[in-house]
Amino acid sequence: MARVMAVDDDHVIRGLLEVNLEMEGHEVITAVDGQDALDRVRDERPDLILLDVMMPNVNGWQVAETLKNDPETRNIPIVFLSARAMEADVRKGTDLGVQAYVTKPFDPIDLMDLVNRLIAERSA
Template identity: 55%
Template structure:
């Protein structure tokens, strides 16, 4: 069973994502913003992260940059789930190493399909641990 870290500062959206993923058999851990996600990610050991862009304290792009910079988390696939879907947002997502982009309001089936695809095939090889 794949584990997903769902990061969104809006309770209703976070709960909707959790409900849809849970119904499809995913184990879900949540975070309320980027800093909360960075505090939880190593212990949660998710197979996929869904990440909102506009959040207090640390936005999704900066969170993704920090996840990609950390050898312990750089291999985890990230799906941005955001209403911020201008061409510049998509480009910035690609530049920060985001693996998929789902636009809010999202189709729950599309979200599940994207997360399942990342859980099954989107993972980069786990980096070697330092000896």
């Protein structure tokens, strides 16, 4: 079982992620926005982070950049979940070092396959 942090300011998306991750046997930590995620990531030590891009205050870009620049958190895989599907957005995510960029609406089965594959790769 892995610890997965789901970060999204939309409670419906957070709930969907939580249900699907728990059905896959993962422990789920939710964060309501980017600042909440940054405040909790060191204590919670997630194995992977599902991160919305467009959030108030601290957005997903800022969260990813902060985590990737910190030696304690830089190796946590990040998957962006975003309604922003422009090639420039995907490229920006790649440049920040995230493992994947998934556009909303997403297929929960495909997302869980991706999560499980990334967690398996990390523990291998």
